[in-house]
Amino acid sequence: NAGVTQTPKFQVLKTGQSMTLQCAQDMNHEYMSWYRQDPGMGLRLIHYSVGAGITDQGEVPNGYNVSRSTTEDFPLRLLSAAPSQTSVYFCASRKQPNYGYTFGSGTRLTVV
Amino acid sequence: DQQVKQNSPSLSVQEGRISILNCDYTNSMFDYFLWYKKYPAEGPTFLISISSIKDKNEDGRFTVFLNKSAKHLSLHIVPSQPGDSAVYFCAASAGFTGGGNKLTFGTGTQLKVEL
Numbered sequence: 651n652a653g654v655t656q657t658p659k660f661q662v663l664k665t666g667q668s669m670t671l672q673c674a675q676d677m678n679h680e681y682m683s684w685y686r687q688d689p690g691m692g693l694r695l696i697h698y699s700v701g702a703g704i705t706d707q708g709e710v711p712n713g714y715n716v717s718r719s720t721t722e723d724f725p726l727r728l729l730s731a732a733p734s735q736t737s738v739y740f741c742a743s744r745k746q747p748n749y750g751y752t753f754g755s756g757t758r759l760t761v762v
Numbered sequence: 763d764q765q766v767k768q769n770s771p772s773l774s775v776q777e778g779r780i781s782i783l784n785c786d787y788t789n790s791m792f793d794y795f796l797w798y799k800k801y802p803a804e805g806p807t808f809l810i811s812i813s814s815i816k817d818k819n820e821d822g823r824f825t826v827f828l829n830k831s832a833k834h835l836s837l838h839i840v841p842s843q844p845g846d847s848a849v850y851f852c853a854a855s856a857g858f859t860g861g862g863n864k865l866t867f868g869t870g871t872q873l874k875v876e877l
Contacts, residue, residue, distance in 0.1 A: 654805070683865070685867075692766075692768075692868050692869040693853075693865075695864055698864060708864060709864075740806070750796060750808030750811060751806075752808070753798075753805030753807070755803075755804055755805045756803075756804070756805050
């Protein structure tokens, strides 16, 4: 049972490049979210999904897209990377509201 | 607008003593609260939670207290162990009726348990 798997673990992008951060979970969780962690700011919600085909914006959605075609996968797309998107990104899933999220180990992204 | 606040960025405690981590919130719609622990280069790990219908929840060495009137919660770790040294995040959600799928996190408190 792998839990929440994020790839890649590290990535360096040039400004303007696009990329997809992958997230997969094998726990059959309906609820999945993407967070970013920046120094002194805690974790901030980017996008979330309550099930396949259903996504919604979080606190800081600009510059990111998501889709949820299957229960297992919830990729995060950076459309045109900017230095302000340098951060650590965490994907998380849980089986129902008011339940603890299981987090992946994170993707450290640097945009130069 | 920081809806969940952890005003102490760091806390140092001796091994065997009690660690008390504090968290304040401003959104009265929050009705479910969680604590996460995070080691460097790892994702946060769920520690303990509490619903607003309770004022205390215990799990082994960890106890969370909720004071709704003060919009304050605290995490007590007794006894503290060196392995407890980590960043602790407080988080809150607004339940089924208020967007319970969104967790709002505090900025974290770095706990250091010294020998």
